[in-house]
Amino acid sequence: MKAALDLIEQIVEEHKTIRLRLQSMEQIVNDAEALQGFEEAQEGFMPGRFDQKAGLDRLEELVNLVDQGLQAHFDREETALLAAVEEQGDRELASAFHSLLLEHEDLRNRLTHTKNHISQLTGGELPRHHWEATAYDMRAHITHTRKLLEAHAEVEQELLQSLRRRLLGEKEG
Numbered sequence: 001m002k003a004a005l006d007l008i009e010q011i012v013e014e015h016k017t018i019r020l021r022l023q024s025m026e027q028i029v030n031d032a033e034a035l036q037g038f039e040e041a042q043e044g045f046m047p048g049r050f051d052q053k054a055g056l057d058r059l060e061e062l063v064n065l066v067d068q069g070l071q072a073h074f075d076r077e078e079t080a081l082l083a084a085v086e087e088q089g090d091r092e093l094a095s096a097f098h099s100l101l102l103e104h105e106d107l108r109n110r111l112t113h114t115k116n117h118i119s120q121l122t123g124g125e126l127p128r129h130h131w132e133a134t135a136y137d138m139r140a141h142i143t144h145t146r147k148l149l150e151a152h153a154e155v156e157q158e159l160l161q162s163l164r165r166r167l168l169g170e171k172e173g
Contacts, residue, residue, distance in 0.1 A: 001167050004084040008160050008167075011081060014073045015153045018066065053122070060118045067111045070149075074104045077156075089163055097159055103152050110145045114138065 078101055085097045117138035120126060126134060 001088070004088055005164065005167055007076070007080055007084060008164050011073070011077065012157065012160060014069070014076075015157065018069055018073060018149065018153070056118060056122050060115075060122070063111065063114055063118060067115070070107070070111065074108070077101065078104065085159075085163060088167055090166070093159060093162055093166070100152065100156055100159065103148075107145070107149060107152065110141070110148070114142060114145065117141065 082097065082101065086094050089097070117134055120134050121131060121138070
């Protein structure tokens with residue numbers, strides 16, 4: 001029981017870290033757009049321009065950091081936490097948790113898609129109008145991914161709290 005409670009606490013803390021990294025990632029995209037302004041964005045991507053390259057490099061760094069952390073987090077949930085839920089939880093809790101785990105693949109795919117956007121933008125081969133469209137698509141994609149991850153984490157938090165109460169012998173309130 002102690003191991004399961006410790007695991008719950010660790011995953012709750014990971015949710016906070018992941019949320020902060022996602023907000024940073026989204027902020028970089030928004031900052032990059034704000035710095036360029038609409039007029040400058042219309043000029044398109046100039047592969048040799050330092051400011052755009054630096055912004056995309058930082059974004060790529062953050063996406064990789066989020067991806068690594070999320071993969072480790074998901075792996076822990078899909079193994080140790082799943083075992084704890086199946087062992088300590090009731091059928092309803094286990095079923096809800098299994099449903100939640102199905103979202104992991106979609107979230108992994110969304111991060112892969114973001115990495116592909118970044119590769120396209122940094123490759124220097126896109127015509128200006130494609131670069132601009134890809135940049136706007138990436139921004140919307142990152143914003144939506146963050147919202148999906150936050151919703152996922154909120155539901156997960158509720159399930160973790162239910163499991164914690166169950167482990168501590170508390171009544172559902």
